[in-house]
Amino acid sequence: MYIKKQIKGMTPYQPGKPIEEVKRELGLATVHKMASNENPYGAPQEAKQAIQAAAADPEIYPDGYAAELRQAVAEELNVGEKQLLFGAGSDEVILMLCRAMLGPDTNTVMAVPSFSQYKHNAVIEGAEIREIPAVHGEHQLEAMLEAIDENTRIIWVCNPNNPSGAYINEEAFVDFLDRVPENVLVVSDEAYIEYVTAKDYPDTLKLLKEYPNLLLLRTFSKAYGLASLRVGYGIGHEELIQSLDPVRPPFNVTAVAQRAATAALKDRSFIENCREQNKKELEKMTAFCEGQGLDYVPSQTNFLLIHTGVAGSIVFNEMLKKGIIIRSGEALGYPESIRVTIGTEEQNEAFRKTLSEVLEHQQAKL
Numbered sequence: 001m002y003i004k005k006q007i008k009g010m011t012p013y014q015p016g017k018p019i020e021e022v023k024r025e026l027g028l029a030t031v032h033k034m035a036s037n038e039n040p041y042g043a044p045q046e047a048k049q050a051i052q053a054a055a056a057d058p059e060i061y062p063d064g065y066a067a068e069l070r071q072a073v074a075e076e077l078n079v080g081e082k083q084l085l086f087g088a089g090s091d092e093v094i095l096m097l098c099r100a101m102l103g104p105d106t107n108t109v110m111a112v113p114s115f116s117q118y119k120h121n122a123v124i125e126g127a128e129i130r131e132i133p134a135v136h137g138e139h140q141l142e143a144m145l146e147a148i149d150e151n152t153r154i155i156w157v158c159n160p161n162n163p164s165g166a167y168i169n170e171e172a173f174v175d176f177l178d179r180v181p182e183n184v185l186v187v188s189d190e191a192y193i194e195y196v197t198a199k200d201y202p203d204t205l206k207l208l209k210e211y212p213n214l215l216l217l218r219t220f221s222k223a224y225g226l227a228s229l230r231v232g233y234g235i236g237h238e239e240l241i242q243s244l245d246p247v248r249p250p251f252n253v254t255a256v257a258q259r260a261a262t263a264a265l266k267d268r269s270f271i272e273n274c275r276e277q278n279k280k281e282l283e284k285m286t287a288f289c290e291g292q293g294l295d296y297v298p299s300q301t302n303f304l305l306i307h308t309g310v311a312g313s314i315v316f317n318e319m320l321k322k323g324i325i326i327r328s329g330e331a332l333g334y335p336e337s338i339r340v341t342i343g344t345e346e347q348n349e350a351f352r353k354t355l356s357e358v359l360e361h362q363q364a365k366l
């Protein structure tokens, strides 16, 4: 069998450990999963009801055009319905963009460390990857611009960046957009936009009107609490979106996901509460880091990258034994760091207590 040569040696995406697996393996009754930036407050009540209702007719294919959800999102964001491209998670929109635009003899520019799926999908398409190291978790936009040449098709901006939580402000982003050649697509991945509180975060929906080569990625997986249903979307100029649409698999977003996402959009207070609660809990986390003398990257998201000075895999394993699942920075490009999702008050307290114990124990060994 012939598999594309660039796929040999690749590994599938390594997700955070599932709760049930950890409970079973370690015989723990309570496990806190603070690894995948899921919403610790669950999903809006209306979305849960919509899931029940939509589950009643599983024999019917979903609406491939996602008309109801499309209309709801278009209204919510004040964009045209034909400016939207839905995917089974924004992961699938990333896949579609790569499939439509990348191949051998093309290249794509991204920050490193950043979200893994840009590179993963681009490699599969046989494109050359140009990775520009992030500094203190921040995109180096100047260096990214310099990496562009006549074969560059897509430049990825993860704002705020995962796994660092750092963001690019409006002034820097506009200056960047002004200098990207107009035939290069700028993807602004905004998976955590609902959590952003910085006043100078770019108004990308407004910028979209001025820059036809800009495409925004949003998702229902994070603040909206619908990660298990897989629904996200791209927003771009109508012409661009329409030319990408043939790549989309026919029934890619399930009916349950469409109905739940449509219902979730209606609950504005849910998102507002989550944002406020997250901000409060994030502040407690950073205060804890400062108290412990631990460096961290200021975050505009529901996660925090903390430099512990100990191998990430050790901290990960020690925390795991005590029932707290985090991400080791090793797999994310920060070997002596961990990434923790901001959880509920109770989860965050458990995290802080356990991390202090683990680090104390590690230091005692030195």
Ligand SMILES: *Cc1c(COP(=O)(O)O)cnc(C)c1O
Binding pocket: 037, 088, 089, 090, 091, 092, 115, 158, 161, 162, 189, 191, 218, 219, 220, 221, 222, 227, 230, 231, 232
């Ligand atoms: C979680 C995440 C996504 C993907 O989310 P989906 O569940 O596929 O919608 C995309 N980008 C970033 C930066 C993320 O953290």
